[in-house]
Amino acid sequence: MGKVYWIWYPADFELYHAMKQNFSRVERGMGWPAFWKSEGFRNRVAFRRTYRLEKETSFAVYASPGTVGFVLAGEKKYPFGRRIICGPGEVRISVHAGCIEAFPSVYIEGERICSDKEWMAEDYDRPPVPVGYSRYFTEKEQNPSVWEYSEKTYCPVHVEDTGAGVLYEFETELTTALELAWNGAREEQGDRDLSSLRVYCGESREEALDTECCYYSWQPDPQTGRCPRCAVRFAYIPGIRPEEIVVKAIHQYVDIPVRASFSCDDDLISRIWKVAEHTFMLCSGVFFIDGIKRDKWIWSGDAYQSLFVNRYLTADVEIERRTLLALRGNENMTTHINTIIDYTLYWILGVWAHYESCGDLEFIRQIWSKMTSLMEFCKDQTDSHGFFTGREGDWVYIDWADLDKEGPLCAEQMLYLRCLDVMAQMSSLCGYAEAERRYREQYESLRIQVDRFFWDEEKHAYIDSFISGRRYVTRHANIFAVLFGIADETRKREIAEYVLLNEEVPQITTPYFKFYELDALCRMGYLKEVLDVIREYWGGMLQRGAVTFWEEYDPDVPQEQQYDMYGDRFGKSLCHAWGASPVYLLARYFVGLEITDAAKGEYKLDPHLEFFRELDCVLPAGACQLHIMWDGKTLHTETI
């Protein structure tokens, strides 16, 4: 008998909670459900298992609220919740479950017969598959459609009487349910109801005080004094005096242990790590989301980058699985992930990044058909050269940048090549020789075409488009060519000289793509340059008082416009997952830890100690952590 879980049809849990996540965006009282195809959960499933019982045993099946159905043990039917006695001998158990409002799930309690991972699930559409489960749902009393957040209470570190009201500041930004109470006995307040108050929240002081333009404002629940969960660093309540009200922030989070720490002699770099870690953990809850105030959506491109940061912070397998399952949706594949063709491709790369981090071959096998159907979906959208173009009207994104998108875009081909490459590798890992051959073949033939049509000998670079005739060079495709090993060593040097270090090629302006650029620069050994960027860009945000890293930062923008984005006064997210990339860059290239075979727990450590006088760092490496200490003279490493 294994550990007992709530069980469901695999991915239903993720699709349901992803919908909750993607529908949770609120902007000044308006809901903004994510603008892509919602991928529903199943409503009718059966769980089955055959036991060979040596003696009589008993069990009971419990269903999540709203789930109807029955248990078939042998030939006999039983209702949920009833103690069932069966055995000895072979007995086939089927649990039939239907639910409309949420995904059906059951919990089976018994000495011998219980809901461990070994059950199979059916949805009356496809062949049986192993059930889904989560380590967070292991108790009969739980309801898998309600996520139970861990909570930690914070009191304000600063309370300011503005004259018109009171501004509360917390020590950092949190995802919190604010809780208000009258200061002193309830009676003294007469009939004043807590819900007569309104709380204005802000990631910045300016936002909280702007009762017109701040994103979130709430009337507390009159009974509990609680407001809904949202991003808060500052809270402003007009029309009260400081002594009247007690405000607490109940931080609600998913408890994923951080298995890393970083400190070095350079205090700025140590602080950048700390803030990056805090930023990342706030954006890593049930799923990897983009940011905690705005969107709060699961974006494939953002999640892909989070996978790299996560490798060096929590190395948590489940959040990665949850996010990948949520993004991919159901069979068949009919639309691009988040409506963006590159985001579809990042999903495949994300599965590979997950494998590289965790060696999670079980997961690859589980979602193999979803991987291959995605690849088929993309292959159906290739042109006569084999270039991946999407369908008419599909969003070809890559970056907010001036790319020449006429005809097939080079950067998309680079991503597609990488997908074919990793699909071949994963086929090989799973022992699917025929699939490996096919992906490898498509890879090789596409690579020749990319070389032929996109590499420009005169420009010493890949051009965006060969259709337009403009031979426009941007950094994007060239960065990918370096990262994905598409350019050979000669070309890499050309790309470095003629593109990456060439100031005439337009700069990357988004921190999103900056991640790939810095990664590529690190790969090519430009560590000093990258460290300078970290100090300048992330250090710059700290100088501006950041307690979490922002969606975007431009030092040239005046202070009063720093929170502005997308034409919205407070549109910029001040706690954005991709802002945490220094964790990855520092761990991977400066501390120099590379996980070479996660399945076997193998890694390579190649620290660049020239950048540190002192270093004390812990990083996850498989089931263990690696403790790296450098005192300027000797390097000491230990596994803990």
Added chain:
Amino acid sequence: MGKVYWIWYPADFELYHAMKQNFSRVERGMGWPAFWKSEGFRNRVAFRRTYRLEKETSFAVYASPGTVGFVLAGEKKYPFGRRIICGPGEVRISVHAGCIEAFPSVYIEGERICSDKEWMAEDYDRPPVPVGYSRYFTEKEQNPSVWEYSEKTYCPVHVEDTGAGVLYEFETELTTALELAWNGAREEQGDRDLSSLRVYCGESREEALDTECCYYSWQPDPQTGRCPRCAVRFAYIPGIRPEEIVVKAIHQYVDIPVRASFSCDDDLISRIWKVAEHTFMLCSGVFFIDGIKRDKWIWSGDAYQSLFVNRYLTADVEIERRTLLALRGNENMTTHINTIIDYTLYWILGVWAHYESCGDLEFIRQIWSKMTSLMEFCKDQTDSHGFFTGREGDWVYIDWADLDKEGPLCAEQMLYLRCLDVMAQMSSLCGYAEAERRYREQYESLRIQVDRFFWDEEKHAYIDSFISGRRYVTRHANIFAVLFGIADETRKREIAEYVLLNEEVPQITTPYFKFYELDALCRMGYLKEVLDVIREYWGGMLQRGAVTFWEEYDPDVPQEQQYDMYGDRFGKSLCHAWGASPVYLLARYFVGLEITDAAKGEYKLDPHLEFFRELDCVLPAGACQLHIMWDGKTLHTETI
């Protein structure tokens, strides 16, 4: 401005309520959700429309409970429920809506801008389509995910003290919420709670009194005294005296006006019509269901027969549309309807029957892609001869009968031929010439193969299987060959002689297939024989005290086993839709009304007055009703 409705993505309403319907089966305290793939509703949709406004106007958008989203009018966003002013000029309105628990739906109220049928809906997967709506949901205060039944209160016609308790009998079988109250002031009863009572329900007296084996028993809600809705003719409450409790039956039904009546000099036939009508109306609620006690599921084969009865009773367009939409589910088609390959084919025939009844070309256009994808799904399951075989493991049903199912089954080919035939006709109606050509071509080539492989010259009949070599003849395929015009006149005569009227060919034993046999016999002019069957079979049930027609009736079974079926003491459904077929047979062949072109309101009347001395009958014919009177001398008809 058209009539204002709640609007949703088309078919979402039907798929949601179908799930409620198919999950409503309860058996002795156990839920039994239907054992096929549940077809979910969408969770994220957008409704769009562009108005050209001559002057400023205002409107507000209301969303169903649980729906989040916003309204975009021009460039500006507004929350739900807020009055929005726009115009003059062109303004594009988008309503963004997401809901997890139910399908998102909105109601738009305004003088010029309102939710009429002209809006388009998007699901981020397929191109925009016209919205769905229902005439039952036209008021802002409604919630489209809650069906509002009409109610009628019935008091018991007989109250019997059994000594151990009290048995209540109602005048007929109903779908009802029983309501209990203490007789006299509440106070007198001291602390006796209504929920201390238990009510046992029955379609028969025997079932209600059998507290072990009856299907439904309830504890009334302590506040309201109400029990859940279920099939009731008898109710038994143990441990009380008749004067203690007042019991009422709140019959809950969908108000679909019956537009027909039938009476003739033969009282038995008149009574059979009445009981058939009552049976049918009980089984026709939100959808056509099989029966009101057991299953309560939407079965495609059962619904197909209901379409023929409905043509002559209510001719209600909406229940037919709802049922067809519910059965078909979503794109793409991945499993057979109700898991049965013939039930998939009946769906196409059902659309055609609906068109024949209502001339509803708008609906055919709306679901055209679902029709063609179903046909593609079937075509993918044909063998080298073009015979439709299903996939391995698919359920080849046709009837509970001893059919020779080795290899392709002839009856399935007959259904498939008919599907190709009506697809060609519907293609033509819609002006899809290329599709018409393709279906016609496939029809002709399959017909040749059916002739070649299944017609047996020596047996003068179609055989079940040509693979087995057994040359086994059953009635089923031969009946279809007559009904679907596949056999020519010569063969029809051979089939009549060598199959239908040949006692050596095993009899049809289910009333389900009896429908097709009687239909075929009528087509061939054997009206007297059919009328005898009606008198004997349906009259036999009346003799046994039936108030609704049963799922099955065998006069040779002793009384005490009449309620037995599927090895269950009360397993037989005593109110079953297919029991209502006399309505169709009498109206279509005896009164002789054939709707020849519903779109144009054309019909043909060819009454067989030789069977009646008197007849007074009203039948729906398009928008009107036809009143047919015969006094034994003159026939008088009028349109009302």
